Amino acid sequence: MSVKSCEKLEKSQVALTIEVEAAAFEAAIEKAYRKTRGKIKVPGFRPGKAPRKIIEGMYGVEVFFDEAINIAFPDAYEAAVKEQELNVVGYPSVELMGECTRQGFTFKAVAPVYPEVVLGQYKGLSAPKEEVKVTPEDVDRRLQSLTDRNTRLVSVDREAKEGDTAVIDFEGFLDGEPFDGGKGSNHSLELGSHSFVPGFEEQVAGMKAGDEKDIDITFPEDYHADLAGKAVVFKVKCHEVKEKEVPALDDEFAKDVSEFDTLAELKADLEKQVAEDREKDAQRGFEDALMEQVAQGITAEIPDAMVDGQARQFLENFRTQIAQQGIPYEQYLQMTGIQEAKLLEDAKEPALRQVKMDLAVMAIIKAEGIEATDEDVEAEYAKLAEQFGMDLEMVKKYIQADQVKDQICSRKAVEVVVGSATAVKPEEGPAGEEAPAAEEKKPARKPRRKKAEAAEGEEPAAAEKKPARKPRKKKTEETEEPKDAE
Structure with a gap:
């Protein structure tokens, strides 16, 4: 294999002109012969036993060329990508150049590559952050939820x-x-x-x-x-x-469902939980708003392959969610009358935002020289083991160290942005804009490389925490829940 040319194209694409020489092509022809000879009928020979020269004599020397090209192409393409030190992000389009002979062939591969990213401002930003307030009604709602679970x-x-x-x-x-x-x-x-x-x-x-x-x-x-x-x-x-x-709301109820001796102590703990949860939500919204600014501020020629790949990943995630709800994906499409192509098209815009976010995070990691030390990785493994109640070695078995390192570096990149940012009241957001609605989904702040979901493992904001229970009391039987409508 030899690379005749490597040309940069628009939208972060590269055109490689690659020649497969005679020796490599001859080896591919031999592989093609061994692979397909059983399908070729030759009088006087059992299937798969006819010599190559006999088959070529009957059907022409080019009989194995097409299959040989398919065999030779992947190795030649991968070798060329490695030689040119290209970071490809999708599949290439391939075109055969000229005539294929026993002396070999030449092909052109146009491949999307990881784009060059120019960061905009990522330090000294400002974004709205909600002020955390807890009312007695908030505590009552949390207490009511606890009561319902023990009814x-x-x-x-x-x-x-x-x-x-x-x-x-x-x-x-x-x-x-x-x-x-x-x-x-x-x-x-x-x-x-x-x-x-x-x-x-x-x-x-x-x-x-x-x-x-x-x-x-x-x-x-x-x-x-x-x-x-x-x-x-x-x-x-x-x-x-x-x-x-319904259990009476008194000190006995508090003792039964929590580690506290009085209802007043239980309410105080619930108030603290609500405040902590809302502070986490407010901080997450603040960080998302900052990272959205950073992502929108980058300059990069993003190849369509990256957006298409992310859109397909979103669709795959959606299929999984549908399946978890007990609805076969094909049945969902029939019920809603939606075509899969429409779902993919609708996913393009959020996919582009996600890709920009990934590129921004990776660019910050590069600009700041961020690394994950062995100590960082071990600490993260220990945290995951505790979070999921798993043995440490088992966590290491299922989550690769590179995945953990990527997640750590991503988190450190966000910390660089947040650490130099200023929080303002929502009505005082940048350029007089209102703060994003709480329910608006933001792209996840993660590098492009796929992460282990466990490393992302945050508890959903809406999930309510139960107060710790005392072993001395037996939990009251919970209310039965009706099944879904038939």
Whole structure:
């Protein structure tokens, strides 16, 4: 292999003209012969036993050329990329140049490469940061959530009413025939949860254990096609009615669900938790706003391959999320009428923002000479082991050191930006702009190289922390949750 030329093109692409000489091509032809000879019929020879010269004599010396080119290309291309010290970021487009003979062939490969990045301002920035406030109502909501988790369901001998849970069997009939998805047994249905089709729960109200009833329902027009707007009958049998037994909010409750002896101490701890969570959210928003400025300030010719690759990664993440919800991806596309091409197209804009963020972080790492020491890596491994409750050696087995190093360097790069930045009130944001909405998603601050998700492992902001429990008390039975609507 020899590189005849290496030309830089626009949008961070490189055109390589590569020659595969006779010796390398001859070796590829021999491999092509051994690979395909079993598929070629030659009179007088069993499949795969005909000599190469016989086959070439019958079908021409070029009979193995196409396969030989496919065999020779990857090695020649990879060798050329290594020789020219190129950091390619996608697959090349390939064009055969001239005629292919036994003396070899020449091809042109146009490949996207990692772009040259010029940083804009990344120090001395300012961004809005929310002021953390905690009201008594915030504490009450957190306490209510804790109360709900420790509420029991107890059987009652009376008619079911809103707020109760009815344990029922049901089967739906359309024109006297049962329909798919309309049957359930021993289903716990919370009345008022609106988890069933409208009108169903209201008619279950008033039933007692042992009651049977036919419920007439008309499905909404926007229901899925088979049942949209159809009138059906559900045959329902009630096995049990349960009501919520809510624990009293007193010192005994505090002792039962936490490490505290009084309700006042528990409330104080919940107030502290809310404040800490909101401070984390505010800091995360502040950092995201700063890094967004840095990402938008870079100058780089970003190859389409990088954006397309990130868009495909977003789509793959979406497929995983859909699958985790129990919805097959193809079924989701059918239900929504969305084409995969549309999903990919919609992902292009956030993908571009993510790529810019990755490039900005990597450029800061380079500009600042940021490194991850062995001590940094060991400390990060220890942190991950504690976070996930895993053995240290097991964590090292599943998460490569290079991944951990990348994550550490990425974090240090963000710290460089944040450490020199100024926080301002939201209404005093840069250029008079309002602070970004809390629900707006920002690109993740990570280098382009794929990271182990464990290394990213932050607890979601919305997740509530339970106060530490005392071993002396037994946790109250938690409320049962109704299943999703059938």
